[in-house]
């Protein structure tokens with residue numbers, strides 16, 4: 001059983017304690033996570049690496065509150081969420097988490113604007129404010145002039161940027177990205193990583209799965225998994241990562257009380273200050 | 276705020292349906308035709324039965340109509356040459372009838388004749404009724420000009436005639452015609468009045484004054500024209516003897532109408548060898564018509580139910596397919612944070628919007644068809660509030676009932692499975 005903590009930042013955002021995930025396949029049990037212990041700190045940028053089938057996606061789904069552990073505990077910003085019901089998990093995803101997927105997962109029938117607005121719709125924002133927010137975020141990812149396009153009219157890199165904008169609408173505490181560059185060529189992949197790096201510099205915690213070392217290089221911590229458990233952890237700044245690593249965390253983040261989440265509205269103003 | 280959110284939800288539902296215009300349209304066709312046919316049938320049915328009930332009511336709910344009728348045997352015999360048919364109600368029947376029942380308030384015996392008549396230069400065959408003044412109490416109609424028959428006419432056996440509007444129109448008679456002489460079958464009558472007439476048919480019995488042109492006193496008719504009639508049909512001559520063609524009986528209370536009707540039947544059966552009369556009780560017919568209407572409504576309701584069921588199943592079918600097709604979209608929405616109930620609601624709104632739109636289009640068709648029928652055939656149709664609201668509520672209900680299962684299916688989608696790379 002391997003243990004890892006992030007000693008540099010004082011505040012944890014994500015912690016797994018003896019986390020097990022077992023899938024029942026007929027009579028056979030598939031143990032996708034085997035007693036994982038890990039803590040991610042606020043403002044960290046983690047890359048999760050490892051061979052196919054080692055449990056990376058399973059761990060991401062659990063961390064992203066899309067799935068529940070078979071046993072063990074999951075603390076999200078100090079709160080044990082492993083026993084929460086479906087509605088409560090949905091609420092956590094809606095208010096505090098952001099997702100970026102390998103296959104973008106935009107709704108093809110909806111325009112870029114509608115796709116970005118989607119979380120706001122469930123958050124109950126009115127149409128005018130939602131449109132403003134969508135515009136703002138689209139500009140932030142360099143797609144301010146593509147709001148009325150459909151995803152099919154965009155390139156892969158553009159689609160992924162729309163997905164990032166969508167993940168940012170609720171100003172999430174943590175962004176989970178499962179192989180965000182997996183479907184992109186390397187040049188476009190670099191652009192996406194630059195966007196993610198900038199977000200991390202603005203204070204966002206990012207957890208990303210990848211098996212490309214040069215993509216993982218953008219993260220400041222790398223977790224290697226094998227057979228449903230942690231193999232080893234690498235720490236340290238990176239050749240390609242721009243900017244001083246220590247400047248990443250704003251004082252507000254550190255001073256925020258653990259165990260509570262700020263409302264997205266407050267976060268909007270904070271993000272504006274940080275920018 | 277809640278209101279705004281609700282409208283926005285509906286709006287997004289509409290937007291979504293508009294993404295697949297043809298499919299959405301085809302999906303709601305079942306409801307369109309279901310609701311359309313129900314509204315149209317209700318309207319036509321309601322019109323027809325209302326018409327029938329009105330006609331029956333015109334006969335009077337405390338009236339009984341006893342009419343002469345050639346019996347089947349007589350009908351057979353009369354095809355032979357120079358046969359004389361004797362049938363129908365007699366003066367004696369009328370006397371017995373008016374004396375035997377304590378519940379009878381009044382009776383109006385009548386003879387119906389066809390006579391060549393002339394007014395001024397116009398000559399034509401008229402339908403003449405020999406009636407007593409009681410007729411005008413039992414079959415009340417407004418007087419257009421002059422007066423109806425009076426007891427004095429009967430006592431003095433005055434040769435006077437009262438035209439119906441119908442007869443007046445045939446003869447081109449107007450108010451100024453009153454006082455002029457009308458020749459009926461070679462006898463002179465003074466026109467003393469014109470009264471309103473009713474047209475139409477009440478189910479299978481005639482209104483007493485239907486197709487009548489002119490009234491004369493019964494006794495005068497008997498004295499001038501006797502009880503024998505000769506009918507010429509296709510070269511052969513048919514001879515008949517009928518004393519009274521019809522007796523209208525009024526009972527004191529509608530509740531007694533049916534029992535008195537039965538009593539009259541029994542009495543007539545006693546004195547007539549053949550069944551050469553028919554007793555009809557409008558109230559009984561009214562009840563029968565209402566019962567028929569109820570049956571009709573049940574049948575209609577079943578047809579409506581079945582067609583709407585089919586429409587609903589059509590919607591459910593397409594929505595189930597749509598859920599399967601949109602699994603990924605549902606997964607995305609769930610991953611972003613939509614709760615199960617919100618997914619249920621989203622799909623439910625789509626089906627309700629579909630079925631309600633279908634219902635509204637159907638309503639349009641259902642209103643248009645009876646209007647066209649009324650316009651082209653003159654058949655009466657009636658649109659009732661129920662006939663409009665019920666199908667509409669039902670179509671909303673269909674959306675909810677048949678949308679629920681697909682919507683729950685949608686909510687069961689597991690985002691992890693839905694989002695796994697294809």
Ligand SMILES: Nc1ncnc2c1ncn2[C@@H]1O[C@H](COP(=O)(O)OP(=O)(O)O)[C@@H](O)[C@H]1O
Pocket residue numbers: 023024025030031032050051052053054055056057058059
């Ligand atoms: N829904 C599932 N049912 C059964 N087995 C699963 C399921 N999801 C993942 N697994 C299994 O769990 C293990 C880890 O899978 P996953 O987390 O997807 O690996 P990775 O993302 O690292 O490739 C694999 O053996 C996989 O087959």
Ligand SMILES: [Mg+2]
Pocket residue numbers: 056057058
């Ligand atoms: Mg994976």
